[in-house]
Amino acid sequence: xxxxxxxxxxxxxxxxxxxxxxxxxxxxxxxxxxxxxxxxxxxxxxxxxxxxxxxxxxxxxxxxxxxxxxxxxxxxxxxxxxxxxxxxxxxxxxxxxxxxxxxxxxxxxxxxxxxxxxxxxxxxxxxxxxxxxxxxxxxxxxxxxxxxxxxxxxxxxxxxxxxxxxxxxxxxxxxxxxxxxxxxxxxxxxxxxxxxxxxxxxxxxxxxxxxxxx
Ligand code: DX5
Ligand code: ZN
Numbered sequence: 317x318x319x320x321x322x323x324x325x326x327x328x329x330x331x332x333x334x335x336x337x338x339x340x341x342x343x344x345x346x347x348x349x350x351x352x353x354x355x356x357x358x359x360x361x362x363x364x365x366x367x368x369x370x371x372x373x374x375x376x377x378x379x380x381x382x383x384x385x386x387x388x389x390x391x392x393x394x395x396x397x398x399x400x401x402x403x404x405x406x407x408x409x410x411x412x413x414x415x416x417x418x419x420x421x422x423x424x425x426x427x428x429x430x431x432x433x434x435x436x437x438x439x440x441x442x443x444x445x446x447x448x449x450x451x452x453x454x455x456x457x458x459x460x461x462x463x464x465x466x467x468x469x470x471x472x473x474x475x476x477x478x479x480x481x482x483x484x485x486x487x488x489x490x491x492x493x494x495x496x497x498x499x500x501x502x503x504x505x506x507x508x509x510x511x512x513x514x515x516x517x518x519x520x521x522x523x524x525x526x527x528x529x530x
Contacts, residue, residue, distance in 0.1 A: 320347040322511035342528035352383035370397025386402035402426040453490030462491030470503040
């Protein structure tokens with residue numbers, strides 16, 4: 317299992333310490349949640365912080381943009397060191413153009429779906445995607461309860477990916493923990509994002525190791 321710890325739940329007063337813990341862990345990437353207070357009812361952190369994170373992390377940055385008009389920030393996201401740029405389908409009027417621009421900028425392109433957005437919305441772009449992120453909570457906050465309908469969505473997405481011959485990975489974000497991770501893996505998830513399950517744990521590195529060997 318590919319594990320992408322969400323820094324939203326890290327201790328921002330000790331961010332370097334938490335990033336170094338991730339460096340020394342089995343995490344395969346690092347998930348950065350950007351929130352603008354418009355697309356979601358919360359504000360997190362932005363590009364200067366991600367740039368600082370990129371200077372000390374040894375893991376590829378998986379940047380999840382919960383913002384309106386993400387197409388306006390493709391250069392900025394690339395310049396702050398992102399390996400993967402995740403945009404919400406609901407935030408992109410010209411999703412195909414945005415996906416092509418992300419790839420032309422040299423990043424992997426991922427599209428995120430809110431819990432209420434059907435997988436079918438990606439039918440005509442799935443072949444071009446490196447990853448699809450299914451939100452398993454309504455985005456905006458860490459520490460929320462996992463939405464059980466996600467399992468059915470993973471199955472539908474898996475079908476869409478195999479029908480289209482796409483190589484897209486399936487990532488799930490929100491309420492992921494050691495209890496639901498085995499069922500998610502069984503459903504076909506490739507990448508687990510976890511925030512509070514990792515950073516609120518007594519031994520975060522151990523939780524990452526357990527998630528990684530599911
Ligand atoms: C929520 C964010 C998540 C969040 C997950 O809007 O996209 O990445 O950090 O946190 P947990 O794992 O605590 O639900
Ligand atoms: Zn996220």
